[in-house]
Amino acid sequence: MATRNLLATSNTVKLNGVSFSSSFTDKPNRYLARCWAQTTSSRRVQTACYYRETSLKAVTSLERPEVETDTNCDGIGIVRFLKGKSYLVTGATGFLAKVLIEKMLREGPEIGKIFLLMRSKDQESANKRLYFEIIRSDLFKLLKQMHGSSYETFMKSKLIPVIGDIGEDNLGIEPEIADMISEEIDVIISCGGRTTFDDRYDSALSVNALGPNRLLSFGKECKKLKLFLHFSTAYVTGKNEGLVLETPLCIGENITSDLNIESELKLASEAVRKFHGREKTNKLKELGFERAQHYGWDNSYTFTKAMGETIINSNRGDLPVVIIRPSIIESSYKEPFPGWIQGIRMVDPIIVGYYGKGQISGFWADSKSLLDITPVDMLVNAAITAMAKHGCGVPELKVYTVTSSSHANPLRFGELMDLSYQHLRDSPMENTEIDLAPMKYHSSLESFTSSLSNKMKRKEGESHISTMSDKQKRRLKYLVSMARIYKPYMFFQARFDDTNTTSLMHEMSMEERKMFEFNTKDIDWKHYIANVHLPGLKKQFFQG
């Protein structure tokens, strides 16, 4: 989330095998990659060590009853549901969908086919994407062990790459292929999306607002479709404080009736025609930000995801729909092994890319803000459980929020940074020799900017900002824009209601709860950040 969904983006830049996918679009990613390659006290500042002082304190109490374990409960029948069914998944080359596919194949070896819609110029490159980005991914090593020498045959028998683009009419799928898939699939899983926070308005509208509807229309053509499952985001309501409910979004009800999606599309197309050359992208990004702010969202990402939800809600007809709203998705807690992550996302660039490398010593943030992280494996388990529960064809729309701040032990930004400080002090980033100090928290952008420019000048021995090198100026500009984009998440005080998600847990059998665990209340943050997430991030940085 941050610069994108607290910063996840599909526009990765690879350097030495490491994927940089902080939520900015091309430039920022390349910038972060460059910073990485170069390895190696200011006003109104609050210093760290927040974790030890205040850990586990909740500002807004959201106590939920313990999840009762009914030993006689038959459960939902998750494994039974997976068996023999076929699926269409979008976003399969992305972080979340890969973990989802891995779990479905591991727990449901008798699953039918999983069609993977992916952007590719031809079938050969789609096959290559399947092979190099999925089948050969380290993520699947448990499956590899399970299937031994028949692993690749198993994977190729289950995973079918389909060329497509959710931003295009008819999903960009060849008509004969679309016809064939429509005969076979039982469930559509909508994972694909543009996850850059400061995205171009036209692109975000086309993919995040209209893309899910294109999939939904296709779903209506599918003869035996039982469920349409869509991944949205917990930040879709645009609220930064109070309680965010698990209610479907509807223009005129919980979204202002002033919002007219047709007019927004028109506005974006006019801007596409009006601007040219190098200014075009910037103007379209600015437009996205302005329109989002105008209607009460933080950025074009969450705004267009909200539009996507409203369109699904109004066009679903009698198709059963599940909307999953995750918070910031981070590395796996346990499965298939702890610490797996794809790309450097959300606040990760701040931690390992800048703070851990000594390039920043503070950030524009409130140490007490709720950083709502959900490990990707818990999210996947919740999604598969919801799929099994609602895949029986009842025509309703159900929203599940999968987050961690709904419980009494939410993680706060200060706690995360204190744990990161302790970890990076004891085991610094490779090739880094710095005397790491606890993170400082700037309460204003001015304070952050001035502290950062002073630090840069001290480092380079310059006395005036005007004499900074172009490289320094670009870095300063980038970090300031990053701080601006992350701001809503660095001062975030809302809590997410997860009544539906908790109820879902109640319906699981004991065995299902072990196999598909998603009680975020059980997360041991100290263990997760220090022993799982940060080591996972470092591995990702160095090994790609």
Ligand SMILES: NC(=O)c1ccc[n+]([C@@H]2O[C@H](COP(=O)([O-])OP(=O)(O)OC[C@H]3O[C@@H](n4cnc5c(N)ncnc54)[C@H](OP(=O)(O)O)[C@@H]3O)[C@@H](O)[C@H]2O)c1
């Ligand atoms: N990551 C988070 O923290 C987070 C939090 C809340 C919700 N979510 C939601 O979860 C979903 C998955 O997120 P993620 O983190 O896995 O994202 P990701 O790693 O950035 O992956 C995005 C996926 O979407 C695909 N995609 C993008 N544009 C497409 C298009 N026009 N047509 C077809 N596919 C397209 C990408 O394909 P290419 O490989 O071709 O680019 C990629 O496979 C998204 O809907 C996101 O909004 C994510």
